[in-house]
Amino acid sequence: MFGGRIAVLRLSHRKERDKRLTTHVMLTARAFGASEVIYTGDKDEKLEEKIREVVKHWGGNFKVSYEADYKRVLREWKNSGGVICHLTMYGINVDECIKEIPKDKNILVVVGSEKVPRDVFDFADFNIAVGHQPHSEVAALAIFLDRLFDGKELYLEFKNALIRIIPMKKGKKVIKVSGFQSKA
DSSP states (O other): OOOSOEEEEEEEEOTTTSHHHHHHHHHHHHHTTOSEEEEEESOOHHHHHHHHHHHHHHOSOOEEEEOSOHHHHHHHHHHTTOEEEEEEEEEEEHHHHGGGSOTTSOEEEEEOSSOOOHHHHHHOSEEEESSSSOOOHHHHHHHHHHHHTTTGGGGOOOTTOSEEEOOOSSSOOEEEOTTOOOOO
16 A cells, blocks of 8 residues: 655646646546646646646645746655656556555656656656657556556545546436535
């Protein structure tokens, strides 16, 4: 069982080009068990507000924050005794290294957007590949977190949720808890 905290560092967000993809990185991080995303690149207050609205309605304690200097985040994480896992198609296959990742320490998962600076590879304790072909960082993040949590993250229940899905074989059922207000 995992006993640490998981944060995701999204490198080099480009406000106009990456808004949907960075949103999906953040939504995937939250849904698959991370407690926060820190992003670098362009500061994007609309993106931050969108994620805070998701948390408000769907529950949990997920946080999103901006940091201009990714090196500072990496240094502080290392200095606090945390582990850095960089998701890259150039790394060791996730299935070959997942058991080596300490489950009792805080983990920072690094995902890029544009070309990742060389020093990120050096800072990382683990450079991890989900396959060795070009693919989405969202897919890599989901698969990595799924392997890290042994699939248990798929059954997370988020406290303070105002919206809940009731699983059904056919159809859709959504429960709106009192206090929910739609923006419609």
